[in-house]
Amino acid sequence: MSTNATTSARSKPPLYGWHFAATTLLTLVMLAAMTVHFGFQALAHTARDISGAVLKHVEAQQGLGMAPADIVEQSLKEFHDAAQIEVCIGGRCATRTASADTPFNAELRAGLGWPCATQAVAHRGSTRTATVCMAIDDVMEDIGRDVMVLLIAQAIGFGIWFAATRRFVARREIWTERVARAATTDAATGLLNRASFRVALDEAAARGDEGWLVLAGIDELKSVNELHGSSVGDHVILTVAERLKDLGAVVRVLGRTGGDEFAFVLDGASPTTLERSLSRLRAAMAAPIEHQGLLLSASISAGAVAVERQLSAAELMRRANVALRAAKKVGPDSQSIFNVAYDIELRKHHQLRLDLMNAVERGHLELVYQPIVDARGQVVVAEALARWKHQELGFVSPEVFIAAAESSGLIHELGIALLKKACEDLAAARRRGLPLKRLAVNLSPAQLTNPDLASIVYAVVRGAGLEPADIELELTESAAMASRQDATQQLRELAEVGFAISIDDFGTGYSSLSRLQTLPLSKLKIDRSFVRAFEEPSGAVLLDAMMDLSRRLGLSCVCEGVETAAQMHWLRDHGCDLFQGYLIGKPMPLDQLIGLGFRVPLPGATVAPDPARRSA
Structure with missing residues (x-):
């Protein structure tokens, strides 16, 4: 109304x-x-x-x-x-x-x-x-007397009733106004709430008013609440609201649309108007915020979109959110104008997440296996690597769909589905005569946040008729070195039930020697970048030092990315235990791995008999 x-x-x-x-x-x-x-x-x-x-x-x-x-x-x-x-x-x-x-x-x-x-x-x-x-x-006479008494009584009653009713009506109007205000405004700041702001935005767009819709988010408000409490965070919100009000008449509509988000419509369609207003806002936010003896600083990231008649309030808000997301991606105190290309990128990413969810549910992801051999060429372990062939996009890079799974929370379901598939493939390979000691399966850092990870992984492995010793779990160096107590506890529980734990891409993260001593590790996998640099003096020193560190810690050492015979000879001469790379074999389907047999011919390696072929 x-x-x-x-x-x-x-x-x-x-x-x-x-x-x-x-x-x-x-x-x-x-x-x-x-x-x-x-x-x-x-x-x-x-x-x-x-x-x-x-x-x-x-x-x-x-x-x-x-x-x-x-x-x-x-x-x-x-x-x-x-x-x-x-x-x-x-x-x-x-x-x-x-x-x-x-x-x-x-x-x-x-x-x-x-x-x-x-x-x-x-x-x-x-x-x-x-x-x-x-x-x-x-x-x-009786009628006249009774009528007179009745009229007097009615007049007195009406006067009392009228006075009481007027008071009730006045109070009702006050409460009606309060209810209406509560339904349309934000209780903390007194600004329009999200629903009322969208109504006002729809009206502005319908009138064809020119301007900019700006969505502003307070940077690091969550950190303020965690460090100083919600009361301090509330004061920051109120202060930001007051400073937004001080922008003056250029702000046509102002509202609070979320916990740390404000939205306002600026008069004027020129980018200069937008830039001038955002500059004033940045200058206003530069002033420190004092509260309860604290001196706080707050900044705002903003996303803007031009108000157009043909766009609804919902679409304008969506575009402003896209612009704000782009601004926050740059960093605090950043501004961004809605960009169609970035919007298309986000839509594609969202669609990719939906397609990935559907692929996981239907079991459309596949596993390929890359062999890991010892110095004689015997296949000791095979690393399971996920592959996804999209119906329209073709093969999607693992880095892309794994990141999408982690950002959407699908990584837990995806990880368990791939582990189950790997266990089934290992059992099938053994039935077909490949005496493979174990499979290496990757774990995502996000999976370590699940307190029931050890019991779930154990149940999957045992459900396939395997033992925990048949599976090796790989984590990136950054994930293994994380200081979170829950991650360390999950790794210890996995090791206690018999799983081997290895660090992948070793040397690319920030390893702590004390952490290496406390984690239940069995293997270090040195990143391919160090193997490629072995011909350089500093590269050879680093590579040799990492292999020596692995031996002194009692851990097996795998060098990744072995692609040339020269690399193979140098690594073998310097005591490397295991080798993985295109020289040994590219990632391959299970049938090809089984056809490869027990060993892989290596340059200069002593040929060992293939027990699988001999038994055949």
């Missing part, structure tokens, strides 16, 4: 006065009717008594020779309450009336229900009758 409609509804006078008048009139009619009814009944009884007394008087006076007219005249003087008396003796009638208002016609009296009574007696062959009609002055 618009403000004008609300004001009109409030100013329209209520019809309580008409209701009161109608109620009073109805009460008056009922009261008068009851007074007339019971008053006439009482007068009718009195009329019967008087008519009986008149007949006795006739009998007494008849013997004295009095005429009926004289008897009636004498009776009227004796009975003052009678308005009309009629006496008939043997067909002779006399009537006298004390009031001119009394109806003489018997039919009219009967029709009006007048309080009259007639009695008759027989005497010596003739009939004597006496008819008495009572005056109704007392009844009318």
Whole structure:
């Protein structure tokens, strides 16, 4: 409802006065009717008594020779309450009336229900009758008195009721206004809430107003709440709201649309107007915020989109969110204008996540295996690597879809599905004669946040008929070195039930020697970048040092990315335990791995008999 409609509804006078008048009139009619009814009944009884007394008087006076007219005249003087008396003796009638208002016609009296009574007696062959009609002055006085009392009581009651009602109406208007304000404004800042802001934005777009929709988010508000408490965070929000209000008339509509987000519409369609306003906002936010002895700094990231008539408020807000996300991607205190290319990129990423979810549910992801051999070329381990062939995009890079799974929370389901597939493939390879000692399966850092990871992995492996010793779990160096207590606890629980733990891409992260000592590791996999640099003096020193570190810690050492015979010879001569790379074999389907057999021919390696082929 618009403000004008609300004001009109409030100013329209209520019809309580008409209701009161109608109620009073109805009460008056009922009261008068009851007074007339019971008053006439009482007068009718009195009329019967008087008519009986008149007949006795006739009998007494008849013997004295009095005429009926004289008897009636004498009776009227004796009975003052009678308005009309009629006496008939043997067909002779006399009537006298004390009031001119009394109806003489018997039919009219009967029709009006007048309080009259007639009695008759027989005497010596003739009939004597006496008819008495009572005056109704007392009844009318009673009606007047009752009406007056009723009107006075009603007037007093109406005055009390009116005063109470006016107070109630005033309080109701106050509460109605409060409810309306609560429904349309943010309780903390007094600004428009999200729903009301969208209504105002829709109206602005419908009118064709030119301007910019800006969505501003407070940077690091969560950190403020965690460090200083929510009360300090609330003060920061209020301060930012006040500084937004100080932007002045250039801000047409201002609202709070989220916990740390504000939205406002700027007048003017030129980018210069937008830049000038955002510069003023940055300058305003540069001032420190003081609260409870604390000196805080706050910055705002903003995303902007031009207001267009053909766009709804929902679409404008969506585009502003996209722009804000792009700004926050750059860093704190950044601004961004909506970009169609970035929007398309986000939509593609979102669609990729949906397609990945569908692929996981339907089991469309595949595994390929890259062999890891010892110095004699014997296949010791095979690393399981996920592959996804999208129906439209073709093969999607593992870095892309693994990142999408981690950002969407799908990584837990994906990781377990791939582990189950790897266990099934290992069991099938062994049944087909490949004496593979174990498979290496990658774990995502996000999976370590699951407190039930060890029990889930153990159940999957045992469900496939394998033992934990048949599976080696690989983590990147950054994930293994994470200082989170939950990650360390998960690795220890996995090692305790028999799983081998190895660090992948060793040398690319930030390893701590003390952490290497405390983690339940069995293997280090040196990153391919160090293998490629072995011909450089510094590269060879680093590579040799890492292999020596692995030996001194009692860990197996795998060198990744072995692609040339020269690399192979150097690594073998310097005591490397295991080798992985395109020289040994590219990632391959399970059938190709089984066909490869127990060993891989290596340059300069001693050929060992293949037990699988010999048994065949």
